[in-house]
Amino acid sequence: MPKYSFTHALMPGKLARFAVGMSVAAGAALAATPAFAADHDVQKPAHQVSAQSVLKIAESQIGVSENAAGGGTPFHSWYMSSPRAQETIARDGGTLRTYANAPWCAMFVSWVGEKAGARPTVGWDAYTVTYAKWFQANHRWGTLAKPGAVVFYDWNGKSTTGIDHVGLVKQDNGNGTITTIEGNTGNGKVEQRVRPKSQVVGYGYPDYRA
Numbered sequence: 030m031p032k033y034s035f036t037h038a039l040m041p042g043k044l045a046r047f048a049v050g051m052s053v054a055a056g057a058a059l060a061a062t063p064a065f066a067a068d069h070d071v072q073k074p075a076h077q078v079s080a081q082s083v084l085k086i087a088e089s090q091i092g093v094s095e096n097a098a099g100g101g102t103p104f105h106s107w108y109m110s111s112p113r114a115q116e117t118i119a120r121d122g123g124t125l126r127t128y129a130n131a132p133w134c135a136m137f138v139s140w141v142g143e144k145a146g147a148r149p150t151v152g153w154d155a156y157t158v159t160y161a162k163w164f165q166a167n168h169r170w171g172t173l174a175k176p177g178a179v180v181f182y183d184w185n186g187k188s189t190t191g192i193d194h195v196g197l198v199k200q201d202n203g204n205g206t207i208t209t210i211e212g213n214t215g216n217g218k219v220e221q222r223v224r225p226k227s228q229v230v231g232y233g234y235p236d237y238r239a
Contacts, residue, residue, distance in 0.1 A: 078147040078235075080175070080178075080235075081176070082145055083147060083177050083197070083237070084176065084177055087210040087219075090103075090137070091220060092218060093212075094217055094219075095213070095218070098130040100129045104137045104139075105131070105133055107143070108128055108133075117155055121156065133213045134157065135157050135195050136155050137211070138179055139153035139154060141197065147235060150235040150236045150237070152164070152233070152235075157192045158192050160181070160233070161231065161233065169233055169236070170233060171234060172229075172231060174229075176199060177197065180207065180209060180229055180232050180233075181195050181229065181232070181233070182196075182230065188230065189230055189231070192230055194211070196209040196210060196211030197210045202223065205226055205227070207224055208222070208223055209223075210222075
């Protein structure tokens, strides 16, 4: 079964492999997330980073694959070594080791933002729901598929709390679908995908250079 979001509750069966958060209320989760500003080290001002530069970095990772345990990617290693990992452990519970084989779609998008020097506006998190709420809290949320937008999916509805997966929009295809670049796809890889907009809950908009 495909695995997507870094869930915050342990689920039965095959979906139960990864859980860091335990029972975090939305308000508490948002309080622990970074605002649209640099926090731990110097990053480029948002207006100096373009959507295309972010997408170029994302595309360079196409084909990167997880190991048999569901981890082992550069995105896992980076997240585990980042200050953000300790913050999300404090917020959600669990241990650093839990991230080693965790679903990594949000870690991939966060890694791309970091490599582009755009973390303050792309954000970073391992949990898709909290990641979406961060964009909402910063009034950078909407329903238009723009290049470089962070796209959030719910396979079974349109609920923010039901978000299963996250990626980056490459383009709106104009036919009810979008082309995306995503990590932790059903094949356990970074891939370019075409997705129906009907699966999209919303889009987070980094403050890119015009």
